Amino acid sequence: MPDPLRLLAVLAHPDDESLGLGGTLARYADEGVDTFLITATRGERGRYFHNRDRPSDDEVGRVREEELRAAARELGILNVTVLGYADGELDAAPTEQVVGRVVTLLRELRPHVVVSFGFDGAYGHPDHIAVSQLTTSAIVASADPTYRPAEQAHRVAKLYHLGWPRRIWDLYQHVFKRMVSVVDGEERAVNPWPEWTLTTRIDARRHWRTAWAAIQRHETQLAMYQGLDQLTEQQHAILWGDQHFCRVFSTVNSGRSRETDLFEGLR
Numbered sequence: 001m002p003d004p005l006r007l008l009a010v011l012a013h014p015d016d017e018s019l020g021l022g023g024t025l026a027r028y029a030d031e032g033v034d035t036f037l038i039t040a041t042r043g044e045r046g047r048y049f050h051n052r053d054r055p056s057d058d059e060v061g062r063v064r065e066e067e068l069r070a071a072a073r074e075l076g077i078l079n080v081t082v083l084g085y086a087d088g089e090l091d092a093a094p095t096e097q098v099v100g101r102v103v104t105l106l107r108e109l110r111p112h113v114v115v116s117f118g119f120d121g122a123y124g125h126p127d128h129i130a131v132s133q134l135t136t137s138a139i140v141a142s143a144d145p146t147y148r149p150a151e152q153a154h155r156v157a158k159l160y161h162l163g164w165p166r167r168i169w170d171l172y173q174h175v176f177k178r179m180v181s182v183v184d185g186e187e188r189a190v191n192p193w194p195e196w197t198l199t200t201r202i203d204a205r206r207h208w209r210t211a212w213a214a215i216q217r218h219e220t221q222l223a224m225y226q227g228l229d230q231l232t233e234q235q236h237a238i239l240w241g242d243q244h245f246c247r248v249f250s251t252v253n254s255g256r257s258r259e260t261d262l263f264e265g266l267r
């Protein structure tokens, strides 16, 4: 039996996996790819239902980690690691320590393909930007046999960033709300990527129901998303099943034709 293909997502918060690439994760797990997830924080400073009677941050983190693990089971993810860094402060976490921990996981899980946020953090969220940079650093260090030489080096074949074309962002913000983060007094809104920057389109529309089931496990987060009730099946299928990525690097393929598979060049 050939070695299965392996896909690892490295993200910042519980729910990033389901909202960001739930359909893609569900589809690959269904096709026999081994899928893994690293989540950097427990999301303990995120919302908690309507934020009335909000328990301690520690309790919010505990509940959200449980939701994350339930969502991961829906998606067929084999292994979830929560690093447990402070929510909202990932860019202040000790870089060498975070990178070292991700390297160790890369060397254990040995993914062919890694997915993370892009440089823009989707809507400028500092944790998303931080996890993107830390992931890239860990991939570089993991391939270097002189970095922690007692471990076996692992070279990731392809790295992707999550990307959203304007039509998907428009629908997303219609349903949820205007996505914006305020950082150091400055507002950061979403900045849709031109279609031509999105190298890879994954059709996971057949798996939208699985992604939707995973999203619904994040109960603490759903209370504010009123618009979800009014979504048509077709809108669900697009939101959770028409997924876009930017190929950041690949050691196995190149060229400008649009990929339809994250493992192109590896099969």
Ligand SMILES: [Zn+2]
Pocket: 012, 013, 016, 125, 128
């Ligand atoms: Zn997030």
